[in-house]
Amino acid sequence: MTMTPEHTAAGTIEAGTIDWTTDYDVLDAEFVANPYPFFDDLRQQCPVPHSNRWGGSWMPTTYADVSAVAHDIGHFSSQEVGVIPTQVDGDDPFPAGLPPISSDPPEHTWARRLLLPWFSHHRVEYYETVTRDLCRRLIQGFVEDGRADAAVDYAQQIPVRIIAQILGVPLGMADDFTGWVRDVLEFAHEKERQARGRDHIVAFFVNALEERRLDPKDDLISELLHTEVEGAPVPDGHVLGIAALTLIAGVDTTWSGIGSALWHLATHAEDRRRLVAEPELMPFAIEELLRAYSPVTMARIVTEDVEFAGCPMHAGDKVLLSFPAANRDPSVFPDADKVIIDRQQNRHVAFGVGIHRCAGSNLARMELRVAVEEWLARIPEFELEEGGEVTWAGGQVRGPRSIPVVF
Numbered sequence: 181m182t183m184t185p186e187h188t189a190a191g192t193i194e195a196g197t198i199d200w201t202t203d204y205d206v207l208d209a210e211f212v213a214n215p216y217p218f219f220d221d222l223r224q225q226c227p228v229p230h231s232n233r234w235g236g237s238w239m240p241t242t243y244a245d246v247s248a249v250a251h252d253i254g255h256f257s258s259q260e261v262g263v264i265p266t267q268v269d270g271d272d273p274f275p276a277g278l279p280p281i282s283s284d285p286p287e288h289t290w291a292r293r294l295l296l297p298w299f300s301h302h303r304v305e306y307y308e309t310v311t312r313d314l315c316r317r318l319i320q321g322f323v324e325d326g327r328a329d330a331a332v333d334y335a336q337q338i339p340v341r342i343i344a345q346i347l348g349v350p351l352g353m354a355d356d357f358t359g360w361v362r363d364v365l366e367f368a369h370e371k372e373r374q375a376r377g378r379d380h381i382v383a384f385f386v387n388a389l390e391e392r393r394l395d396p397k398d399d400l401i402s403e404l405l406h407t408e409v410e411g412a413p414v415p416d417g418h419v420l421g422i423a424a425l426t427l428i429a430g431v432d433t434t435w436s437g438i439g440s441a442l443w444h445l446a447t448h449a450e451d452r453r454r455l456v457a458e459p460e461l462m463p464f465a466i467e468e469l470l471r472a473y474s475p476v477t478m479a480r481i482v483t484e485d486v487e488f489a490g491c492p493m494h495a496g497d498k499v500l501l502s503f504p505a506a507n508r509d510p511s512v513f514p515d516a517d518k519v520i521i522d523r524q525q526n527r528h529v530a531f532g533v534g535i536h537r538c539a540g541s542n543l544a545r546m547e548l549r550v551a552v553e554e555w556l557a558r559i560p561e562f563e564l565e566e567g568g569e570v571t572w573a574g575g576q577v578r579g580p581r582s583i584p585v586v587f
């Protein structure tokens with residue numbers, strides 16, 4: 181399949197020359213802005229394409245294949261989950277990785293168990309009040325202006341502040357955190373920038389560990405430092421990795437989810453008005469927006485040569501778990517490319533599937549729902565600003581980075 185010039189990204193690849201079945205590019209600007217036509221074409225013509233770009237990878241595009249890889253932890257390891265390869269000179273600053281996301285059982289099992297209570301329904305209920313209050317204050321800051329950037333002024337500001345509270349770190353550092361997480365995820369293809377983000381995160385948490393050791397507080401880091409697994413303290417490297425993962429996994433993802441939801445509502449007046457008129461549809465709408473605009477793609481490493489869906493995969497190959505592609509598979513979701521805000525059957529995999537299924541999904545769903553509810557309560561009518569440019573980030577986490585709107 182050769183994409184026509186309209187399909188190609190200006191400036192990144194020569195027009196008309198890319199065969200997406202053998203040479204897809206997950207950072208292609210056109211793909212990042214709207215990946216769904218690419219997934220649809222691939223699913224029909226070559227459902228498990230391979231590309232040598234960005235270190236080389238396979239990319240299953242059907243729901244069944246993505247789920248099968250996620251479940252087959254024997255052949256597909258989580259030792260390397262980055263869509264874009266991590267480029268580290270010298271020692272890896274995260275010697276224990278980022279458990280549980282970057283680990284396989286048995287380490288995965290205990291690392292996940294330590295984290296789950298922090299995102300239980302009970303804790304999330306407490307954070308709902310905090311989130312609602314934060315959303316109201318943010319909206320108050322721009323509602324009189326008649327315009328705002330729904331990504332920068334709103335979506336981006338919410339998850340990072342909630343995670344900061346869970347980690348017990350100063351809210352005043354929210355912008356630093358956001359910058360570091362963007363360096364690690366959004367700019368993973370820029371070696372120096374990614375290294376800078378990782379270095380900042382490591383330095384911050386090494387220091388936080390020392391502080392909590394001397395002066396424990398009621399937060400995740402303190403608890404991890406004082407927890408034992410099989411009679412021994414959790415090693416420092418693991419505490420560092422788990423804390424860093426909480427920050428990295430909880431910020432860009434949810435910010436992107438909130439941003440995509442608001443972008444959709446800014447561009448689909450009929451859905452927006454229906455949601456305002458029928459607020460009881462909100463839980464369905466949130467699930468549908470998560471399905472349709474799933475932010476997260478993960479990776480796995482093949483552990484031994486295996487034939488998968490007719491493809492000869494070799495030990496060490498990377499396989500992308502494109503949850504966004506799986507969730508647009510028309511054999512599972514009728515009218516998959518349509519957003520149906522009251523869709524009833526919706527077994528989407530935006531939060532992954534199998535043993536690594538998102539540990540923070542309760543929190544993410546709550547933040548998404550509250551952010552949209554509060555926005556619609558104050559700003560029921562809004563649309564994209566004429567001449568304003570919506571920009572998207574892609575790769576590991578896809579979502580809008582700027583959404584200029586007027587109201």
Ligand code: HEM
Nearest residue numbers: 280281429430433434437476478531532536538539540544
């Ligand atoms: C809309 C927002 C979010 C989306 C779409 C999302 C998506 C995902 C996905 C797809 C996975 C599976 C990874 C894999 O299979 O390798 C995952 C894992 C994980 N997520 Fe989320 N996530 C979101 C928000 C959050 C939040 C707010 C947190 C809280 C810190 C969080 C923490 C985690 C953790 C700790 C894991 C690893 C679980 C494990 O390996 O057992 N996520 N997430």
